[in-house]
Amino acid sequence: MEAHMSNIKILIVDDEQIMRESLAGWLERDGNLVATAASGEEALKKLSKSRFDILLVDIKMEGMSGLDVLRKVKESDPDVAIVMITAYGSIATAIEAMKNGAVDYLLKPFDPNALGVLIDKITEHQAQAREILYHREQYKDRARFESMIGQSKSMQKIFDLIQDIAPTGSTVLISGETGTGKGLAAKAIHTNSPRCNGPFVAINCGAIPKHLMESELFGHQKGAFTDAKETRKGRLELAHGGTLFLDEIGEISMRMQIDLLQVLEDRIFYRVGGTQPIEAYFRVIAATNQNLEGSVKAGSFREDLYYRLNVISFRMPPLRERKEDIPLLTEHFVRRFSQETNKPIDKISREALDEMMLYEWPGNVRELENAIERAVVVGKGRIIQPQDLPIFRPEHVTSPQSNTLKEVEKAHIVQILNENQWNIAKSSKFLDIDRSTLYSKIKRYQIKKPA
Amino acid sequence: MLVIKWKRSDCLSFQSEHSILISPVEDFNPDLLESISREVQRLFGYRTEIMSLLQDVGFALDPGRDQHHSTLILEKLAGLAPARVIKVLAVTRVDLFIPILTHVYGEAQIGGRACILSTHRLNEGLATSAREIFNQRVVKETIHELGHTFNLRHCQEHACIMHYCRSIKDVDRKADQLCRYCRILLADELKRLAAT
Numbered sequence: 102m103e104a105h106m107s108n109i110k111i112l113i114v115d116d117e118q119i120m121r122e123s124l125a126g127w128l129e130r131d132g133n134l135v136a137t138a139a140s141g142e143e144a145l146k147k148l149s150k151s152r153f154d155i156l157l158v159d160i161k162m163e164g165m166s167g168l169d170v171l172r173k174v175k176e177s178d179p180d181v182a183i184v185m186i187t188a189y190g191s192i193a194t195a196i197e198a199m200k201n202g203a204v205d206y207l208l209k210p211f212d213p214n215a216l217g218v219l220i221d222k223i224t225e226h227q228a229q230a231r232e233i234l235y236h237r238e239q240y241k242d243r244a245r246f247e248s249m250i251g252q253s254k255s256m257q258k259i260f261d262l263i264q265d266i267a268p269t270g271s272t273v274l275i276s277g278e279t280g281t282g283k284g285l286a287a288k289a290i291h292t293n294s295p296r297c298n299g300p301f302v303a304i305n306c307g308a309i310p311k312h313l314m315e316s317e318l319f320g321h322q323k324g325a326f327t328d329a330k331e332t333r334k335g336r337l338e339l340a341h342g343g344t345l346f347l348d349e350i351g352e353i354s355m356r357m358q359i360d361l362l363q364v365l366e367d368r369i370f371y372r373v374g375g376t377q378p379i380e381a382y383f384r385v386i387a388a389t390n391q392n393l394e395g396s397v398k399a400g401s402f403r404e405d406l407y408y409r410l411n412v413i414s415f416r417m418p419p420l421r422e423r424k425e426d427i428p429l430l431t432e433h434f435v436r437r438f439s440q441e442t443n444k445p446i447d448k449i450s451r452e453a454l455d456e457m458m459l460y461e462w463p464g465n466v467r468e469l470e471n472a473i474e475r476a477v478v479v480g481k482g483r484i485i486q487p488q489d490l491p492i493f494r495p496e497h498v499t500s501p502q503s504n505t506l507k508e509v510e511k512a513h514i515v516q517i518l519n520e521n522q523w524n525i526a527k528s529s530k531f532l533d534i535d536r537s538t539l540y541s542k543i544k545r546y547q548i549k550k551p552a
Numbered sequence: 553m554l555v556i557k558w559k560r561s562d563c564l565s566f567q568s569e570h571s572i573l574i575s576p577v578e579d580f581n582p583d584l585l586e587s588i589s590r591e592v593q594r595l596f597g598y599r600t601e602i603m604s605l606l607q608d609v610g611f612a613l614d615p616g617r618d619q620h621h622s623t624l625i626l627e628k629l630a631g632l633a634p635a636r637v638i639k640v641l642a643v644t645r646v647d648l649f650i651p652i653l654t655h656v657y658g659e660a661q662i663g664g665r666a667c668i669l670s671t672h673r674l675n676e677g678l679a680t681s682a683r684e685i686f687n688q689r690v691v692k693e694t695i696h697e698l699g700h701t702f703n704l705r706h707c708q709e710h711a712c713i714m715h716y717c718r719s720i721k722d723v724d725r726k727a728d729q730l731c732r733y734c735r736i737l738l739a740d741e742l743k744r745l746a747a748t
Binding site for chain 2: 218
């Protein structure tokens with residue numbers, strides 16, 4: 102039961118309304134986010150718009166059968182776990198489904214415990230996979246650190262603001278799109294503060310698997326749970342005397358929101374399984390790319406925590422609002438990557454720079470950084486040419502009617518998805534955004550997978 | 553039999569004129585109903601009434617399964633409850649099911665008005681003399697179902713009353729309290745209800 106109580110997204114596909122509804126109601130009691138579809142066709146439509154962790158699919162349906170759904174889904178999103186629901190007579194089909202990649206099947210009506218055990222098994226497996234990914238990403242993150250660069254007015258304002266707020270010790274909330282450098286701003290606040298000799302501990306709340314979050318943040322006492330063989334300090338404890346940076350704060354669970362609020366209010370916390378209060382002497386900086394006020398209104402983010410965090414707040418401008426910084430940033434990245442790759446590339450052509458100035462950079466500075474890295478790697482001469490840039494598409498130049506940011510972003514996402522055969526993991530890596538962000542963009546722009 | 557009682561707790565001041573109605577389907581031991589009532593007052597802070605709204609649940613019987621469809625009973629209860637009643641908590645001896653599952657111990661309208669608990673499977677492993685343990689199980693599981701109507705979901709804390717127990721042993725092991733998370737979430741919901 103442990104893993105499975107944290108917003109698992111489940112889609113129930115059954116053409117019998119009463120079955121759909123009763124199962125949905127049952128699964129909602131666990132705090133799962135449950136959606137239903139009355140046919141295979143409807144299920145695929147829902148899947149093209151949002152991501153699910155588990156699909157419960159009835160084998161026998163009018164129109165598209167459960168097996169058809171299974172095949173289609175496995176082609177586009179092999180990560181999603183599919184459980185077949187079957188009546189007594191069609192076990193043979195269920196076994197065939199297992200051969201085609203279904204995780205398991207349930208014979209209806211099923212025992213509530215059998216369902217619970219199965220969902221636990223699936224979520225534990227998925228959590229392990231996420232954990233591996235998380236540790237891998239952690240390793241990558243450590244290798245990269247940049248300073249903030251910008252001469253634009255909007256960046257100068259940010260620099261001034263950072264100078265002003267750094268010494269205060271107040272909690273700061275930084276908003277801004279992915280890739281705008283919220284983490285760098287947080288680090289800059291830390292280095293300009295009296296705590297600069299203390300640690301700067303960053304936590305990406307969206308990346309830590311939910312079941313690890315509590316012990317990751319608060320640490321645990323030996324024996325607190327089965328795997329707790331040693332007492333371990335959490336990140337909060339490691340941040341003592343320094344700054345705790347909570348990135349993607351909008352992603353944390355309700356439980357964790359309650360815990361964090363308590364830390365901010367009482368300045369003490371407990372290790373998991375611990376009874377001794379530990380003093381929390383650190384500054385908190387939080388960041389989000391979401392509209393937290395909207396989340397508060399929707400009830401998914403606690404109002405009291407929002408006000409605790411939102412003492413001082415500012416927004417990191419997206420790169421398209423400070424295009425005058427592109428040449429400077431480009432120069433910086435070219436220098437860095439040519440050094441790293443040992444390639445004698447030291448210039449960028451006028452045409453390439455023009456392309457870059459025209460582009461809207463939905464992935465912001467991080468996308469620019471990736472574009473330059475790629476250009477340095479694939480470039481043949483000493484000078485970067487437009488065709489070395491992943492953003493360079495002749496059709497961009499010829500279709501000025503689609504120049505609103507949204508259209509450009511949508512077109513870019515479609516292109517990257519197509520180039521990567523709609524492999525979400527690869528595409529999100531290429532775009533340098535989280536999978537969840539990519540899914541939400543696909544949903545928002547109603548991007549459909551080509552048939 | 554129709555029992556109507558008004559109860560007021562000593563330690564809690566009730567914030568509203570609303571009450572929570574405990575509605576036994578069959579005859580239950582008054583002590584058991586009293587215990588449920590006391591716990592409801594203690595944890596949710598509302599006054600309670602004990603009154604049988606629905607004594608015949610035959611309409612929900614599935615003869616093929618010889619079980620009662622709990623969702624249908626909840627709909628009926630929610631419709632029957634008088635306006636002053638904010639939540640209805642029914643207790644029954646019949647075995648309950650929802651169509652996709654073999655059985656359920658109870659069902660609740662999440663964030664809604666009605667919930668029901670069946671005592672049918674709570675006798676498991678008990679001698680008929682062990683009434684105290686049986687009563688504790690019923691009280692815990694009624695509170696659990698009522699918690700759902702206050703928008704609480706299952707909780708991962710094993711000791712929390714909102715923990716979903718796979719086995720009856722786990723029911724015996726869990727406490728008669730909400731954990732600190734669920735207490736806060738319940739307080740949020742009570743505040744929200746008071747404001748509307």
